[in-house]
Amino acid sequence: MRTRLKDVAERAGVSVKTVSNVVNDYVHVSPELRAKVTQALEDLGYRPNLSARNLRRGRSGMIALALPSVHGPYFSELAHLIVREAEQHDLTVLIDCTYGELTREQTVAEGFRTHLIDGIILCPWQLGAADLRKREDTTPLVLLGERVSYGADAVAIDSRAVGQAATEHLLSIGRRRIGVMRHLPRNTGGVVGKIRLDGYKRALAAAGLEFDPTLVASVDRAHGLDAKVATDALLDLPEQIDALFCFNDELALVAMRRLYERGYRVPDDIAVIGVDGIAAGATITPTLSTIVPDKQQIAAEAVRMLVERIEGEPDDGARRVKAGFTLLPRESTMGLKRVRRGPRRSTKQAARS
Amino acid sequence: MRTRLKDVAERAGVSVKTVSNVVNDYVHVSPELRAKVTQALEDLGYRPNLSARNLRRGRSGMIALALPSVHGPYFSELAHLIVREAEQHDLTVLIDCTYGELTREQTVAEGFRTHLIDGIILCPWQLGAADLRKREDTTPLVLLGERVSYGADAVAIDSRAVGQAATEHLLSIGRRRIGVMRHLPRNTGGVVGKIRLDGYKRALAAAGLEFDPTLVASVDRAHGLDAKVATDALLDLPEQIDALFCFNDELALVAMRRLYERGYRVPDDIAVIGVDGIAAGATITPTLSTIVPDKQQIAAEAVRMLVERIEGEPDDGARRVKAGFTLLPRESTMGLKRVRRGPRRSTKQAARS
DNA sequence: ATCTGTGTATATAACGTTGTACAGCCCGCC
DNA sequence: GGCGGGCTGTACAACGTTATATACACAGAT
Numbered sequence: 001m002r003t004r005l006k007d008v009a010e011r012a013g014v015s016v017k018t019v020s021n022v023v024n025d026y027v028h029v030s031p032e033l034r035a036k037v038t039q040a041l042e043d044l045g046y047r048p049n050l051s052a053r054n055l056r057r058g059r060s061g062m063i064a065l066a067l068p069s070v071h072g073p074y075f076s077e078l079a080h081l082i083v084r085e086a087e088q089h090d091l092t093v094l095i096d097c098t099y100g101e102l103t104r105e106q107t108v109a110e111g112f113r114t115h116l117i118d119g120i121i122l123c124p125w126q127l128g129a130a131d132l133r134k135r136e137d138t139t140p141l142v143l144l145g146e147r148v149s150y151g152a153d154a155v156a157i158d159s160r161a162v163g164q165a166a167t168e169h170l171l172s173i174g175r176r177r178i179g180v181m182r183h184l185p186r187n188t189g190g191v192v193g194k195i196r197l198d199g200y201k202r203a204l205a206a207a208g209l210e211f212d213p214t215l216v217a218s219v220d221r222a223h224g225l226d227a228k229v230a231t232d233a234l235l236d237l238p239e240q241i242d243a244l245f246c247f248n249d250e251l252a253l254v255a256m257r258r259l260y261e262r263g264y265r266v267p268d269d270i271a272v273i274g275v276d277g278i279a280a281g282a283t284i285t286p287t288l289s290t291i292v293p294d295k296q297q298i299a300a301e302a303v304r305m306l307v308e309r310i311e312g313e314p315d316d317g318a319r320r321v322k323a324g325f326t327l328l329p330r331e332s333t334m335g336l337k338r339v340r341r342g343p344r345r346s347t348k349q350a351a352r353s
Numbered sequence: 354m355r356t357r358l359k360d361v362a363e364r365a366g367v368s369v370k371t372v373s374n375v376v377n378d379y380v381h382v383s384p385e386l387r388a389k390v391t392q393a394l395e396d397l398g399y400r401p402n403l404s405a406r407n408l409r410r411g412r413s414g415m416i417a418l419a420l421p422s423v424h425g426p427y428f429s430e431l432a433h434l435i436v437r438e439a440e441q442h443d444l445t446v447l448i449d450c451t452y453g454e455l456t457r458e459q460t461v462a463e464g465f466r467t468h469l470i471d472g473i474i475l476c477p478w479q480l481g482a483a484d485l486r487k488r489e490d491t492t493p494l495v496l497l498g499e500r501v502s503y504g505a506d507a508v509a510i511d512s513r514a515v516g517q518a519a520t521e522h523l524l525s526i527g528r529r530r531i532g533v534m535r536h537l538p539r540n541t542g543g544v545v546g547k548i549r550l551d552g553y554k555r556a557l558a559a560a561g562l563e564f565d566p567t568l569v570a571s572v573d574r575a576h577g578l579d580a581k582v583a584t585d586a587l588l589d590l591p592e593q594i595d596a597l598f599c600f601n602d603e604l605a606l607v608a609m610r611r612l613y614e615r616g617y618r619v620p621d622d623i624a625v626i627g628v629d630g631i632a633a634g635a636t637i638t639p640t641l642s643t644i645v646p647d648k649q650q651i652a653a654e655a656v657r658m659l660v661e662r663i664e665g666e667p668d669d670g671a672r673r674v675k676a677g678f679t680l681l682p683r684e685s686t687m688g689l690k691r692v693r694r695g696p697r698r699s700t701k702q703a704a705r706s
Numbered sequence: 707a708t709c710t711g712t713g714t715a716t717a718t719a720a721c722g723t724t725g726t727a728c729a730g731c732c733c734g735c736c
Numbered sequence: 737g738g739c740g741g742g743c744t745g746t747a748c749a750a751c752g753t754t755a756t757a758t759a760c761a762c763a764g765a766t
Contacts, residue, residue, distance in 0.1 A: 014746090015746050015747075016746090017745080018744090018746080021744095021745090027743095028742090028743055028745085029744075029745085030744065030745090033744085033745085052751090055751050055752065055753085057751090115752090
C-alpha cells in the first residue's frame with residue numbers, strides 16, 4: 001500500500017540501508033547513487049514511517065504539555081510560546097487539557113502515551129508532592145507553577161513579589177482599602193493564592209496598614225457568576241473599598257463589568273488591577289492595569305530544562321527557576337484618557353493618537 | 354532499562370504473547386495465569402511502548418488539528434471541543450498552529466508526522482483547491498471553513514446567512530448606514546469574507562438600500578493597530594455611520610475601544626455587532642452583540658467525518674456539512690442596562706440582578 | 707477407539723526503520 | 737609490492753509489539 005524503504009530500494013537497485021542513508025543525509029553516498037535513490041524516492045512519493053523510526057531510535061521528538069485549560073487567554077498564549085520554543089529544539093508538542101482535575105494530572109505525570117513522548121511539561125493545580133514521590137514513570141518532567149517542594153524541576157514567577165507589586169501600585173495612587181479577589185479552585189491547596197496574598201499583606205504592613213480578612217473574597221471558578229457574586233460581597237461591606245486586586249485578569253474583567261452595573265466608576269471610585277496581561281485587557285474600557293508574567297521566559301526555561309533532562313542531565317535533584325514579571329499601569333488604575341466627547345469628527349487628533 | 358513484555362514474561366514464567374494477551378484483555382487466558390501475569394506486570398511497572406504498538410497495528414490513535422492560531426479565543430474554544438469529541442473516539446489530538454501561512458498549511462496537508470497520525474483536521478486560510486489536487490499524502494483529511502470546491506470533506510457555517518443575519522439585526526433596530534470591518538489576511542483569497550459581505554449586500558437589497566463600497570474597511574491582522582486605523586477610516590467618512598458590523602469579535606472589541614476614545618457612544622451613536630461569540634464579549638461594557646457559530650456541531654461533524662474516513666469509508670467524493678449559528682443580541686446593539694448610577698450601595702438590588 | 711472441536715498457551719514471523727559489522731575498493735605510504 | 741586506512745556499499749540484527757500458525761490437552765460426539 002504505502003511505499004517503504006524496501007520498495008524504493010528495489011526500484012533504485014540498491015540496498016535498503018543505502019536508501020535510509022540518503023533519506024538521513026548520511027555523508028558517504030556516491031553522487032550517482034544518491035541521484036538515483038532521490039529519483040526513486042520522488043517517483044514513489046516515499047514518506048518515512050515515524051512509528052518505526054521512533055521505535056528504532058528510542059525517541060519520538062514529541063513532548064506533552066498539560067495545562068488546566070487551553071481555553072482561556074493566559075494558558076493559550078503560554079502554550080503558543082512553548083510550542084514555538086520547542087520547535088527550535090525540533091520537538092513537537094502534544095497539548096493536553098487537565099481541567100485542573102487530579103486524576104487527569106496524575107495520568108499525565110504517570111506518562112500517558114508511554115514511550116511516545118520524550119518529556120512532559122505540566123502545570124498542576126491539585127497534584128501534590130506525595131503524588132510525585134509515588135511517581136513510577138521515568139519520563140522527564142518539568143512543572144509550571146509554584147507549589148512548594150517537589151521532586152521535579154519547576155519554573156514559576158515569584159507570586160509573593162507579584163502580590164506585593166500590585167498592592168504597592170494601588171497604595172501609590174492613594175488607595176487604602178484594597179479588596180482582594182482570589183481564584184481558589186475547589187479541592188485545591190491554593191498555594192499560589194496564599195503566597196500572593198502574603199505579598200499583599202507584606203505591602204500593607206510596609207505602608208503601616210492593618211490586614212483585614214473581610215476584604216478577601218474567594219472565587220471557585222475563574223469566570224462567570226462566581227466572580228460576580230464575589231464582587232457584590234466586597235461592595236456590600238460596611239466600609240466602602242477604594243481598590244480591587246484581582247488575582248487574574250479574567251476575574252478583573254467580570255468584576256469591572258459588575259462595578260459598572262452597580263454604578264461604580266473605575267478607577268475614580270474603585271481602582272482595579274489584575275494579573276496575567278491577557279490581550280482583552282488592552283482593548284476594553286477602561287483598559288486594565290495588570291501584572292504581566294514574562295511568559296516568554298517561562299516557556300524558554302521550561303523547554304530548556306526539559307531538553308536537558310531528555311539529553312540525560314544527571315539527576316542532581318529538582319531545580320527551580322524564577323521567571324520575571326512587569327507591572328503594566330493602565331486606565332483602570334491611572335484614570336481614563338478621552339480624546340474627545342461627543343460624536344464630532346476630528347481626523348487629525350485621531351490619526352495622531 | 355525500561356521493562357518490556359519480555360521481562361514480564363520471564364518473571365511470570367510464561368510466553369511473551371500471553372503477557373500481551375493479558376495486557377490487551379484477550380479472553381482465553383486462564384485465571385491463574387492471568388493473576389500471575391498481572392502481578393508481574395505490577396511488580397515491574399510495565400508500560401507499553403506505543404511506538405512499537407503503533408508500528409505493529411498500523412494505527413496510532415492520534416489525529417492532527419491544524420488551526421491558523423490557537424492563541425485567540427475562537428480557535429482555542431473550537432480546539433477544546435474537538436479534543437473532547439475526539440476523546441470519545443479514543444483519539445488523541447495533536448494541535449498544530451499554521452499562523453495562516455501557506456507553507457505550513459501545505460506541510461500539514463502533506464502529512465507532517467507521517468504514519469504517526471491517522472487523520473487531519475485542517476482550517477485553511479491560504480491553501481487552495483490546486484494544492485489539494487496536487488496532494489500526494491493519503492492521510493484522511495477534513496477541512497474547516499468555506500473555501501469553495503475542494504477535493505476533501507469539509508464542515509463550515511453558512512457565511513452568507515451569517516452576513517445577512519447580522520445586517521438584518523442592525524436594520525431591525527433602525528440603522529441604515531452600516532459600516533463593515535472585515536478581516537482580510539494578506540495573500541488570502543478572503544473567500545469567507547466575500548461570502549459574508551455578499552450576505553450583507555443581500556440584506557441591504559432586501560431592505561431597499563444601496564450598497565456603498567466606501568463603508569467596507571479591510572483589516573490585515575485580526576487584532577491591534579490595524580483595526581484601530583480601520584475604525585478611524587470609517588468614522589472619518591463624510592456621512593456618519595450609525596452601525597458597525599465586524600466580521601469577528603476581536604475586531605469588534607478593538608473597534609468599540611476606538612469608538613470610546615473618539616467619544617462615540619455604543620449603541621446610541623453607533624451600534625456594533627461581531628461574530629464568534631468569544632467569552633470576553635459577555636463581560637465588557639457594553640456587552641457585545643454577536644453571532645455564535647455552533648462550535649459543538651462543527652467539532653462533532655468534523656471528527657465524525659474524519660473517523661469515517663479512517664475506518665475506511667469508500668471515497669465517494671468530497672462531502673460538505675453546514676453547521677448552524679445563533680444571533681445573540683446584547684447591549685452593543687440593544688442598549689445598556691444600568692442598575693443604578695453613582696457609587697451608592699444597594700445590596701438587595703444587586704443580589705437580585 | 708477415533709474424530710472433531712474448543713480452550714489455552716507457545717514459537718515464530720512480521721511491522722519499517724536504523725545501528726553494527728563487515729566486505730570490497732582504491733588510494734597513498736612505507 | 738604489501739599494507740593500513742578511508743570511502744562505499746551491503747547483510748543482518750535489532751527495537752517492542754501483535755497476528756498467525758501451531759501444539760497440546762481434554763471435552764463430547766461419532
